[in-house]
Amino acid sequence: MANEYGRALAHPDHPLDVEAEAGPLFRQQSVDAYLALAGRGALRVRRAASSASGDHSRQIRIEVLALLAKAAGVYADLPPQPDPARKQPVPKRARSLLRTSLEEIADRGEALPGQIRMLALGATAVDTGARSGELCACRIEDLAPGLDRVRIVRRPQGWSEAEAYVELIDLSRLSRTALRRWLVERHALLERVRGTTTALWVGLRANHRGEYTVPPGTPLEPRGLYRAWTRAVDQTNEQMAGEPSWVPLPTRMEQLRRGVSPKASPAPLQPDAEQAVVLLDDVAACGRALAESRRSGEPDSDDELEARLACRKAVRAAWAEGIEHAMQLSALTEAGLTETADLAAAGWEPTLLTAIERAMGWGRPSKSKAV
Numbered sequence: 001m002a003n004e005y006g007r008a009l010a011h012p013d014h015p016l017d018v019e020a021e022a023g024p025l026f027r028q029q030s031v032d033a034y035l036a037l038a039g040r041g042a043l044r045v046r047r048a049a050s051s052a053s054g055d056h057s058r059q060i061r062i063e064v065l066a067l068l069a070k071a072a073g074v075y076a077d078l079p080p081q082p083d084p085a086r087k088q089p090v091p092k093r094a095r096s097l098l099r100t101s102l103e104e105i106a107d108r109g110e111a112l113p114g115q116i117r118m119l120a121l122g123a124t125a126v127d128t129g130a131r132s133g134e135l136c137a138c139r140i141e142d143l144a145p146g147l148d149r150v151r152i153v154r155r156p157q158g159w160s161e162a163e164a165y166v167e168l169i170d171l172s173r174l175s176r177t178a179l180r181r182w183l184v185e186r187h188a189l190l191e192r193v194r195g196t197t198t199a200l201w202v203g204l205r206a207n208h209r210g211e212y213t214v215p216p217g218t219p220l221e222p223r224g225l226y227r228a229w230t231r232a233v234d235q236t237n238e239q240m241a242g243e244p245s246w247v248p249l250p251t252r253m254e255q256l257r258r259g260v261s262p263k264a265s266p267a268p269l270q271p272d273a274e275q276a277v278v279l280l281d282d283v284a285a286c287g288r289a290l291a292e293s294r295r296s297g298e299p300d301s302d303d304e305l306e307a308r309l310a311c312r313k314a315v316r317a318a319w320a321e322g323i324e325h326a327m328q329l330s331a332l333t334e335a336g337l338t339e340t341a342d343l344a345a346a347g348w349e350p351t352l353l354t355a356i357e358r359a360m361g362w363g364r365p366s367k368s369k370a371v
Helices: 002-009 028-039 055-072 092-106 113-128 132-136 173-190 222-240 273-296 302-321 325-334 340-345 350-359 365-370
Strands: 149-154 165-170 207-209 212-214 264-267
Touching (some): 002 028, 028 055, 092 113, 092 173, 092 222, 113 132, 113 173, 113 222, 132 149, 132 222, 173 350, 264 302, 273 325, 273 340, 302 325, 302 340, 325 340, 325 350, 340 350
Antiparallel strands (some): 165 264, 207 212
16 A cells, blocks of 8 residues: 555656655645546556456545554545445354355365365354454464364454454364365475465465565465455356255355354463463373373273373363464473374374474474484
């Protein structure tokens, strides 16, 4: 937005130039000139099929101008904005049909990569009511070790970064199944990408950001997520048309979250240092007890099952506090749980372990340290 206004100041039809002070930038004549240039597409970097932008884009620009003026500490003479139309929540019956449609996609083994990602995105959105920006901000760290919960950093529209807060939300069976499938697909995709990637949602194909080409596997941004969802939904609705139980999926992700009121637990933005030490010690102690029971007892004995439950409870509490996956895995590895089967017994989903290894740059440091 600031770059776009900079291009407006360099345009001959704008009354000011790049040397203008903050105050004049937000006066009516300057603002109207900027909005007119942007509205007819004169400030675009890339050519588009339709250069003009609509009323929605104009309203967004006005909202951003208000935020910029507030940050600069100057008065903004902006056009009036209409009260936003109230969005009707999706009725419970419609949400049920939506979930049924997603489940039907989940049951089809031949789903394409875009549909697998769409399924995981849609199921997560229905469970959490998360906005597209909140979904794009999700990292591998935000998935609970057992894929049964997700951490969402809430950033309501118009709130500042300092006002963000965290919620932990239980995931449905559908979401857990969809995320497992997506993590496998994501891993295959990232085999062709260098470096580390922690974003949960990534692109399937090369794309453009401004003048630059970005490769597949790049973290999705809200606009890219919107396009990816719409493309996959259109394809799926066309494929499934005529199926007896099929109800078309909505082409706008906003429709998924309307009316959703998930049961959420508050969580800290950053873990408390003292509490983290206590919880990590508990993870290590439970890991040692589980490792000992797996070495000395009968498989699936009462002692081992009890140790498994205790370890899973400790791991879950540490994740809820915000302790990083790598720190927990290091503690468990040093406690003697070195194999994937051992960590699965401690409550870790194997597909998530693979994603964590990839996010850390192939291989857990804790595991190599223990060898």
